[in-house]
Amino acid sequence: MTLSVVDPTTPEPRAGVEQTLGLGEWAVSADPSATLTCIGLGSCVAFIVYDPATKVGGMAHMVLPDSTGARNTPGTAKFVDMAIPLVIEGVEALGAQTRRLRIVLAGGATMLRGAAFEGRINIGDRNADAARSLLTARHLRIAAEDLGGTQGRTVRLRLVDGSISVSLAGQPARLL
Amino acid sequence: MKELALSRWAELVGIGTTNAMAGLSQMIGQEIEVDSFGLRKVPVSQISQLVGGPEAPAVGIYLTVSGAADGHLMLIYDPRIAFAFVDLLMMQPIGTTKEIGEMESSALGEMGNVIGAFFLNAIADHTGLSLRPSPPAVMADMAGALLDVVSAEILMHADETYLAETTFSTAEGVISGMFFVMPSDDLLSVLVETAAAA
Amino acid sequence: MAKVLIADDAAFMRMRSASLLKELGHDVIEAENGEEAVSLYQQHTPDAVLLDITMPVMDGLDALRAIVAHDPAAKVAMVTAMGQQQVIMEAIKAGAKDFVVKPFDASRIEEALWKLVK
Numbered sequence: 001m002t003l004s005v006v007d008p009t010t011p012e013p014r015a016g017v018e019q020t021l022g023l024g025e026w027a028v029s030a031d032p033s034a035t036l037t038c039i040g041l042g043s044c045v046a047f048i049v050y051d052p053a054t055k056v057g058g059m060a061h062m063v064l065p066d067s068t069g070a071r072n073t074p075g076t077a078k079f080v081d082m083a084i085p086l087v088i089e090g091v092e093a094l095g096a097q098t099r100r101l102r103i104v105l106a107g108g109a110t111m112l113r114g115a116a117f118e119g120r121i122n123i124g125d126r127n128a129d130a131a132r133s134l135l136t137a138r139h140l141r142i143a144a145e146d147l148g149g150t151q152g153r154t155v156r157l158r159l160v161d162g163s164i165s166v167s168l169a170g171q172p173a174r175l176l
Numbered sequence: 177m178k179e180l181a182l183s184r185w186a187e188l189v190g191i192g193t194t195n196a197m198a199g200l201s202q203m204i205g206q207e208i209e210v211d212s213f214g215l216r217k218v219p220v221s222q223i224s225q226l227v228g229g230p231e232a233p234a235v236g237i238y239l240t241v242s243g244a245a246d247g248h249l250m251l252i253y254d255p256r257i258a259f260a261f262v263d264l265l266m267m268q269p270i271g272t273t274k275e276i277g278e279m280e281s282s283a284l285g286e287m288g289n290v291i292g293a294f295f296l297n298a299i300a301d302h303t304g305l306s307l308r309p310s311p312p313a314v315m316a317d318m319a320g321a322l323l324d325v326v327s328a329e330i331l332m333h334a335d336e337t338y339l340a341e342t343t344f345s346t347a348e349g350v351i352s353g354m355f356f357v358m359p360s361d362d363l364l365s366v367l368v369e370t371a372a373a374a
Numbered sequence: 375m376a377k378v379l380i381a382d383d384a385a386f387m388r389m390r391s392a393s394l395l396k397e398l399g400h401d402v403i404e405a406e407n408g409e410e411a412v413s414l415y416q417q418h419t420p421d422a423v424l425l426d427i428t429m430p431v432m433d434g435l436d437a438l439r440a441i442v443a444h445d446p447a448a449k450v451a452m453v454t455a456m457g458q459q460q461v462i463m464e465a466i467k468a469g470a471k472d473f474v475v476k477p478f479d480a481s482r483i484e485e486a487l488w489k490l491v492k
Contacts, residue, residue: 022221022230023327024335040230040320043328063324063331071333078331111325112238115383115407115430116311123328152321154231169233169318199455203477265386282386289384289428290477293455300458309456311383311430
């Protein structure tokens with residue numbers, strides 16, 4: 001778990017700090033020079049939030065839809081149902097307001113294809129569905145999403161302007 | 177994991193790997209040397225670091241194990257190595273294959289099938305357990321995205337895994353690769369039981 | 375010349391086996407999985423069947439049982455990488471006449487086929 005809390009009034013922010021979140025990690029930050037990144041999302045889903053007024057942002061690298069019945073590690077973003085509240089509370093603690101948050105989901109690809117795996121539960125879809133329904137239940141609107149498909153994604157949130165970019169393997173990034 | 181389970185796992189993976197490499201060698205008609213064999217406990221979130229980081233382009237062949245217990249087998253290659261394997265399998269000069277199309281994917285899948293089946297055959301015959309491989313899935317993408325397939329399953333129950341890692345190469349050094357075996361808790365406990373019964 | 379049904383989920387293996395068998399002058403019917411193998415067997419009643427085991431939809435052992443149930447005289451050889459003692463026993467009990475472990479050389483397939491159709 002990473003939690004970076006940087007005072008936004010720091011006179012000279014460090015240039016271009018990129019924080020890469022591994023599986024089940026999450027981060028929130030108020031450092032305008034920071035970039036939060038999830039690299040190589042397959043079936044995993046990135047939950048991304050940004051408050052334009054305060055330039056506070058957060059991201060979680062979510063692996064599985066539901067912590068019910070699973071081995072539970074408190075404070076981790078492994079599970080969609082645990083990660084989303086953690087990130088929202090985290091950005092609120094840094095001064096963001098939930099109603100202002102721009103919320104974006106990316107990832108949830110189907111990596112396993114072929115006849116042998118057709119009947120199998122699709123974790124990518126289940127992650128995406130879990131995130132959507134949890135946000136709906138909390139009356140939080142999703143501003144943009146880039147979900148599904150069969151290819152992995154890398155996603156970056158730049159806190160300086162809230163821009164969110166997504167790229168597929170070997171392809172140029174596009175903005176969400 | 178208990179000491180006993182770990183040493184039993186190491187023993188069986190050693191037996192399985194030796195047989196898997198024999199199968200691969202037969203298939204591609206080249207001698208295969210095992211350069212290193214290691215068993216380590218790694219956080220699931222760090223596995224991609226072993227294959228050049230989550231963004232590294234990679235070709236993965238994945239199959240599941242069923243029968244007496246569940247598990248996962250995954251082969252991961254740098255794309256250039258995967259292309260070379262395809263050339264060897266299709267008996268064409270190395271350097272011919274430049275991308276993974278349907279026939280290339282099928283050839284790599286068959287290679288995964290032989291390696292996976294030979295690995296399980298040796299363990300099954302040694303323990304008397306029935307361990308059956310699924311048909312293979314072949315994927316080309318960022319290493320992190322490929323590894324999600326196994327990571328998600330493991331993270332359901334644990335944050336770490338006992339990863340068996342084999343690096344191998346052909347005598348002329350044309351080819352090298354890694355072979356990962358990630359057991360489920362279930363598989364480990366079944367193996368410990370066979371050790372206790374032995 | 376014989377009519378041979380080959381079942382393997384890998385297109386690469388079907389291509390290999392088919393070209394080998396055609397070179398030997400046989401007619402080849404190809405199936406991608408066990409279910410297809412069973413239905414093609416019923417349609418064409420081939421002289422011999424070369425069955426992979428690890429296949430999606432229906433595996434080769436189930437296909438073997440279905441083929442033998444339909445035609446007790448069916449001449450089936452398993453051609454698979456899964457050469458576990460238990461699996462070999464299971465296949466022989468279910469009516470397989472031969473068991474070829476992949477990767478195979480051409481002569482082994484030729485021999486298996488010759489034994490099936492002699």
